[in-house]
Amino acid sequence: MPKIGAKLRELRRRRDLSVRELAIRSGISHSTISLIERDKMSPSVDTLGAVLDALGTTLTGFFSDLQSSLPYSPFYASTDLVEIGNQDTISYRVIGLDHPNRQMLMLHERYAPSGDSGELTHSAQEAGMVISGAVEVAVGNQKRVLRPGDGYYFDSRLPHRFRNVHNSHSEILSAITPPTY
Incomplete structure (x- = not known):
């Protein structure tokens, strides 16, 4: 601190x-x-x-603009990513958790088959891209199934939901700013 x-x-x-x-x-x-x-x-x-x-x-x-006096590296091995979700349902692994003055939440998300975030709202902006599988993303009254290479960007104050509709795991790389999730 x-x-x-x-x-x-x-x-x-x-x-x-x-x-x-x-x-x-x-x-x-x-x-x-x-x-x-x-x-x-x-x-x-x-x-x-x-x-x-x-x-x-x-x-x-x-x-x-307050900087931490703790040393940090700008690089993170996969073993350095901190799990803040549940590996059995929806895994949220944080990239750069120890970065001083972090102003965004960068996540590697992994959804088990039928994994569902439930409806969420928080004060932020959110963007991401599907890396593998297929994820149904609902924002407000809009809904779309996104596949590898497809992305999203929305105001997180709108009700939103992520649901894996693939028969295997699906993965998303996402960013949330400010880091309110």
Whole structure:
């Protein structure tokens, strides 16, 4: 997890505010703000949100350029892909889970025969391409069976569903931004 204290302190100083002034504006105690700025305490989302609101910024804006100090490689062997699904029904393997400041979710999806995601909605945009098999993709009131080389791109706030209609496994390579799924 990246250290946020120095960046928070920089934002406060840029606005020429003391810790006490920021505490009064945000409703968060000055001791809590001091601990956060010194990376002695990890704030809750609500606490950090209140402090950032008082500084005139948002959580998204604050984290958009914050870089992790953890080392990472831009390359991932198949054994490095983290499973976040169920290998027996629908496998979702994440590419680049440890990438600092990751702004998209890149997935290798593998659907067992008759695998069905059920209806989904989330705040993002989603795109993908079928690599093998045949997948019925439904978005809103539209539905189509996609085969290898066919793709999709849609607003994920629309109800959507993926269903393997092939007699064997089907695979999709997909991306979701922001990574909300």
